[in-house]
Amino acid sequence: MDKYLKAALDEAYQGLKEGGIPIGSVLVLNGEIIAKGHNRRMQQGSAILHAEMDCIERAGRLTEKDYKNCVLYSTLSPCDMCSGTSLLYKIPKIVVGENVNFKGPEEYLRSRGVVVEVINDKECIDLMKRFIDENPGLWNEDIGE
Amino acid sequence: MDKYLKAALDEAYQGLKEGGIPIGSVLVLNGEIIAKGHNRRMQQGSAILHAEMDCIERAGRLTEKDYKNCVLYSTLSPCDMCSGTSLLYKIPKIVVGENVNFKGPEEYLRSRGVVVEVINDKECIDLMKRFIDENPGLWNEDIGE
Numbered sequence: 001m002d003k004y005l006k007a008a009l010d011e012a013y014q015g016l017k018e019g020g021i022p023i024g025s026v027l028v029l030n031g032e033i034i035a036k037g038h039n040r041r042m043q044q045g046s047a048i049l050h051a052e053m054d055c056i057e058r059a060g061r062l063t064e065k066d067y068k069n070c071v072l073y074s075t076l077s078p079c080d081m082c083s084g085t086s087l088l089y090k091i092p093k094i095v096v097g098e099n100v101n102f103k104g105p106e107e108y109l110r111s112r113g114v115v116v117e118v119i120n121d122k123e124c125i126d127l128m129k130r131f132i133d134e135n136p137g138l139w140n141e142d143i144g145e
Numbered sequence: 146m147d148k149y150l151k152a153a154l155d156e157a158y159q160g161l162k163e164g165g166i167p168i169g170s171v172l173v174l175n176g177e178i179i180a181k182g183h184n185r186r187m188q189q190g191s192a193i194l195h196a197e198m199d200c201i202e203r204a205g206r207l208t209e210k211d212y213k214n215c216v217l218y219s220t221l222s223p224c225d226m227c228s229g230t231s232l233l234y235k236i237p238k239i240v241v242g243e244n245v246n247f248k249g250p251e252e253y254l255r256s257r258g259v260v261v262e263v264i265n266d267k268e269c270i271d272l273m274k275r276f277i278d279e280n281p282g283l284w285n286e287d288i289g290e
Contacts, residue, residue, distance in 0.1 A: 041206065045205060045206060046202060046206075047201055047202055047204065047205065047206050047207070047234075048193065048198055048201060048202045048230065053193055056192055056193060057191060057192055057193045059192065060190060060192065061186065061190060061191075061192050061286065062192070063286075064285070064286075064289060064290055067289065079229075079233050080229040080230070080232035080233040081226070081229045081230040081232075081233040082229070083229055084224075084225040084226045084227070084228055084229020084230065084232075085193065085225070085226040085229065087225035087226075087229075088224050088225040088226040088288070088289045089192075089289045090289055108253075140209070141206065141208075141209070143233070144209060144212065144233045144234045144235055145209055
């Protein structure tokens with residue numbers, strides 16, 4: 001597995017260990033991981049800290065130039081919120097661990113010029129599937145359903 | 146002025162008083178304000194706490210049923226991030242104080258079924274214009290430019 005996706009997956013496992021929803025994300029600038037994050041809905045009672053949001057928040061206030069050289073990795077296809085945040089900051093590329101268990105607005109992202117690369121990694125798929133099967137209510141809350 | 150928009154504008158002034166970007170938001174459920182927020186980029190060094198995000202975060206973890214009965218008020222047209230968050234939670238209506246100084250993806254929101262009502266209130270317009278004129282760098286950072 002790509003080392004950046006592996007780092008995102010490690011974040012997902014960290015979230016699971018904390019009793020949270022196992023989705024992880026990293027932000028890569030010029031080949032270097034500058035921030036890591038994971039979903040913190042349970043841990044912080046948060047409605048906005050999806051993995052990608054947590055990661056972008058932890059990256060701090062970057063310049064437009066920096067965002068434009070970033071790649072955002074997420075173990076799961078980004079939802080409307082996280083996709084919108086990528087659009088706000090004009091992050092040009094998103095690598096998605098899997099979109100089997102959930103698929104965000106990937107086509108809309110592409111229509112706005114974002115490169116969306118979907119890996120469909122088996123470990124990402126299995127981790128998410130297991131969590132959803134065991135926690136359907138929490139999962140539905142996380143995707144607004 | 147509509148009392149809800151007035152409450153959002155009060156939040157914008159509160160942000161300004163704190164040395165922040167003067168954008169405010171309230172979330173209204175069945176006619177009652179259940180959360181208020183304002184942009185906290187400066188105050189918390191945040192890349193994600195736009196007014197609407199701060200407001201939705203402060204509302205806490207709501208149910209799908211509650212979100213579907215909410216109206217989100219913002220003094221300024223919501224950006225891609227805040228629009229995406231409204232879409233995630235299927236908030237059916239957004240009232241926008243003004244879209245003269247900045248216009249987010251209102252047409253996209255409408256294409257996804259959201260009612261977007263734009264007031265273009267003079268006080269909202271003037272407050273934002275004054276801030277942008279005096280702080281162009283900070284403003285550009287907030288909209289990813």
